[in-house]
Amino acid sequence: MHNNKKILPFIYLLPTGILLTIFMVIPIIYTFYLSFFDWNLIAPTKDFVGMRNYIEVFTDPVNQKVLMNTFFYIILLLVLNFIVPYVISLIVKFFIKRMQGAYKIIFFIPSLFSLVVGAMIFSWLLNPVSGPVAFLFRESGFVLPNWTNSGGLAIVVICLITNWKVFGYNFILLLTGLGSIPKNIVDATTIDRIPKWRMIWNIVLPMNKSIAIYVLILTIVQGLQYVFTPINVITTGGPYYGSSNVLYHTYLNAFVLYKTGNASALAITTFLIFLVLLYLEIRFVEGRSRYE
Amino acid sequence: MKTKYFKQFLALVGLALMAVIFAGCSSTSKTSANAVTHITYWHVNAQTQGGATVDELVKEFNKTHKNIKVTAKYNPNMYKGLMQNLQSAQASGKVPDVTQVGWAYDNYFSSNFKYMTSTDAAKKFDGNDKFITDHFTTKTLSFAKDANKKLVGLPYSLSTPVLFVNKDLLKQYNIDVKSLDTWEGVQKAAKSINEQSGKYGLYIQEPGDTWAQQAIMLSNGADIQKNGKAAFASENGEGAYKLYQEMVTDKTALHTPWAQGMDSFVKGDVAMAFTTIAQASHIKKGASFNASAIIAPHFEGHKTTVPVGGSMLAITAQDATQQKAAWEFEKFMFKTSSSVTWSKGTGYLPPTKDALESKEFKDHVSENPMLVPAVNTLDKAIPWTSFPKNGLQAEQAMIDARDKILSGSDISSTLKSAQEKINAQQ
Numbered sequence: 001m002h003n004n005k006k007i008l009p010f011i012y013l014l015p016t017g018i019l020l021t022i023f024m025v026i027p028i029i030y031t032f033y034l035s036f037f038d039w040n041l042i043a044p045t046k047d048f049v050g051m052r053n054y055i056e057v058f059t060d061p062v063n064q065k066v067l068m069n070t071f072f073y074i075i076l077l078l079v080l081n082f083i084v085p086y087v088i089s090l091i092v093k094f095f096i097k098r099m100q101g102a103y104k105i106i107f108f109i110p111s112l113f114s115l116v117v118g119a120m121i122f123s124w125l126l127n128p129v130s131g132p133v134a135f136l137f138r139e140s141g142f143v144l145p146n147w148t149n150s151g152g153l154a155i156v157v158i159c160l161i162t163n164w165k166v167f168g169y170n171f172i173l174l175l176t177g178l179g180s181i182p183k184n185i186v187d188a189t190t191i192d193r194i195p196k197w198r199m200i201w202n203i204v205l206p207m208n209k210s211i212a213i214y215v216l217i218l219t220i221v222q223g224l225q226y227v228f229t230p231i232n233v234i235t236t237g238g239p240y241y242g243s244s245n246v247l248y249h250t251y252l253n254a255f256v257l258y259k260t261g262n263a264s265a266l267a268i269t270t271f272l273i274f275l276v277l278l279y280l281e282i283r284f285v286e287g288r289s290r291y292e
Numbered sequence: 293m294k295t296k297y298f299k300q301f302l303a304l305v306g307l308a309l310m311a312v313i314f315a316g317c318s319s320t321s322k323t324s325a326n327a328v329t330h331i332t333y334w335h336v337n338a339q340t341q342g343g344a345t346v347d348e349l350v351k352e353f354n355k356t357h358k359n360i361k362v363t364a365k366y367n368p369n370m371y372k373g374l375m376q377n378l379q380s381a382q383a384s385g386k387v388p389d390v391t392q393v394g395w396a397y398d399n400y401f402s403s404n405f406k407y408m409t410s411t412d413a414a415k416k417f418d419g420n421d422k423f424i425t426d427h428f429t430t431k432t433l434s435f436a437k438d439a440n441k442k443l444v445g446l447p448y449s450l451s452t453p454v455l456f457v458n459k460d461l462l463k464q465y466n467i468d469v470k471s472l473d474t475w476e477g478v479q480k481a482a483k484s485i486n487e488q489s490g491k492y493g494l495y496i497q498e499p500g501d502t503w504a505q506q507a508i509m510l511s512n513g514a515d516i517q518k519n520g521k522a523a524f525a526s527e528n529g530e531g532a533y534k535l536y537q538e539m540v541t542d543k544t545a546l547h548t549p550w551a552q553g554m555d556s557f558v559k560g561d562v563a564m565a566f567t568t569i570a571q572a573s574h575i576k577k578g579a580s581f582n583a584s585a586i587i588a589p590h591f592e593g594h595k596t597t598v599p600v601g602g603s604m605l606a607i608t609a610q611d612a613t614q615q616k617a618a619w620e621f622e623k624f625m626f627k628t629s630s631s632v633t634w635s636k637g638t639g640y641l642p643p644t645k646d647a648l649e650s651k652e653f654k655d656h657v658s659e660n661p662m663l664v665p666a667v668n669t670l671d672k673a674i675p676w677t678s679f680p681k682n683g684l685q686a687e688q689a690m691i692d693a694r695d696k697i698l699s700g701s702d703i704s705s706t707l708k709s710a711q712e713k714i715n716a717q718q
Binding site for chain 2: 040041042043062123124127128129130131146148149234235236238239240241255256257258259
């Protein structure tokens with residue numbers, strides 16, 4: 001009996017453990033190994049190049065540009081996919097009494113569509129020369145800027161497309177979190193005549209922290225993966241890498257140019273940056289919430 | 293002791309699970325007893341791009357060849373996607389038998405994959421290479437040769453760039469179609485249309501390659517490569533890009549990704565579009581104006597020269613019986629009737645001499661006059677530049693140069709640095 005109890009949990013974990021090892025741990029180790037070589041994915045020989053690939057990640061101007069774009073993406077995604085849905089879910093929860101269910105459904109519908117379809121529809125809608133939006137702009141005396149030629153604007157449009165897709169999902173998660181806050185605490189603040197903004201700032205936000213942190217991490221990690229699709233469908237990273245990010249650039253290096261070494265170095269660097277971000281997040285954000 | 297047994301147990305279970313997982317990956321197809329050879333054909337034709345024609349041809353082949361069974365497999369994402377799949381196939385040891393290879397992947401394919409050259413196949417299975425010399429012109433065959441002059445495959449889909457024009461707009465703003473023979477004339481016409489209507493005069497395709505841009509440079513007498521080294525940063529190459537950049541800067545030419553650019557042309561917001569003939573059916577279906585096509589323009593004092601587009605069929609089968617079956621299948625695909633069916637279904641030009649001259653194809657052309665300039669451009673076509681080493685990275689360097697120049701960078705230094713980058717890798 002005693003023996004069984006010790007072994008059983010491991011056996012239960014084994015299937016997941018094996019899958020994780022095969023599909024996550026081994027590939028990451030192999031990627032790390034490949035990042036020291038110059039290889040085109042199929043040639044029988046791999047040339048060892050030491051740290052060259054890593055040096056290139058930081059010295060190559062294109063890589064630098066792509067890294068900067070990635071931070072721009074993260075900031076925009078945070079605003080569009082985290083702060084805006086959070087504000088709106090707070091408004092729906094505490095300022096609007098009716099139609100909560102309807103908002104949930106309306107906001108959620110786009111997340112059912114495939115992002116490829118969404119990207120194609122938006123690419124057509126926002127075509128700067130002959131799309132319907134450009135037409136409306138022209139009719140009202142404005143000119144829709146040719147966003148496909150400007151890296152910054154292309155990034156904004158791509159983030160808006162992912163926002164269309166992700167918004168509803170994040171909104172529902174946050175709203176559900178808000179719903180789980182005990183009603184008696186909220187009611188107590190009304191009786192004590194505490195202003196709503198103070199109630200939200202001092203009670204609701206801290207109590208909803210765990211959900212918010214989950215959505216925050218999701219926004220950054222998943223958001224950067226989501227933008228891959230519209231980048232691939234609409235701009236393919238252009239103009240001149242202006243709308244590319246590290247994930248798309250890794251893909252371009254690995255599977256379009258077959259520069260496996262460079263791509264692996266870029267992937268490992270990205271992995272490390274995210275690891276540091278997560279560590280900081282756990283250390284400072286989650287750690288503190290325990291004392292509150 | 294307990295922990296030791298536990299570890300052994302864990303290792304055993306782990307191994308067993310691994311075995312189960314990997315067993316699923318390696319199901320092999322074997323030739324069945326009644327001597328039917330199974331081969332697979334990898335292509336890139338989605339249902340909207342001739343996929344139905346592929347199925348039709350394969351079905352007919354299987355019907356007429358009792359001892360061979362071909363299975364067609366569609367690979368998404370065009371030639372790039374197919375190459376990616378071929379790599380994983382090579383890694384797992386289960387490769388297709390006949391494969392469509394895009395011209396741009398010519399050298400990459402020949403130096404990294406195992407294949408049988410068409411010449412070897414013809415000599416081994418027919419005893420001579422008469423089939424090849426009978427059906428293809430020397431020019432057409434030159435498209436499919438790699439840097440070592442080996443015939444990697446047989447040319448299958450051929451395309452050339454043409455200038456599509458919106459005849460209604462040209463008429464409205466008094467542009468003579470004859471003046472569009474030269475790029476200088478195109479620039480003038482675009483300016484005139486832009487000044488009178490505010491519309492864009494021209495769109496030049498900007499996909500993930502510089503095929504169209506190479507055509508413009510070639511038609512100004514520039515070389516893309518010379519003896520395996522990049523050579524486009526010449527006076528003529530710069531001249532070609534100068535006109536292109538001027539047009540983008542003064543907004544007479546539209547600079548935007550391919551799908552959006554074509555959309556704008558089809559909607560009538562752009563008067564001319566320089567793109568592949570494969571777009572003809574899309575334009576015919578979508579445009580509400582009178583659209584037509586003319587031969588690719590050249591610069592004054594130079595002749596029209598364009599790189600050929602499309603793909604070849606390569607034999608990737610490893611086993612002798614399957615190679616033989618693959619060769620049979622290829623020969624069927626190059627029969628006149630098959631080639632013409634293929635051309636009708638996809639919009640590509642047929643690769644063989646006899647198909648190009650057949651009545652069936654000529655009837656098809658007279659029903660689709662937009663094909664005429666494309667057919668006439670074939671003898672002005674040269675192989676798509678494929679550098680011997682790191683060809684895909686070389687193409688990317690040219691794409692980067694294009695995008696930089698169109699965003700306003702200095703032409704001379706941008707082309708030079710792209711050329712140096714490519715040559716440093718050769």
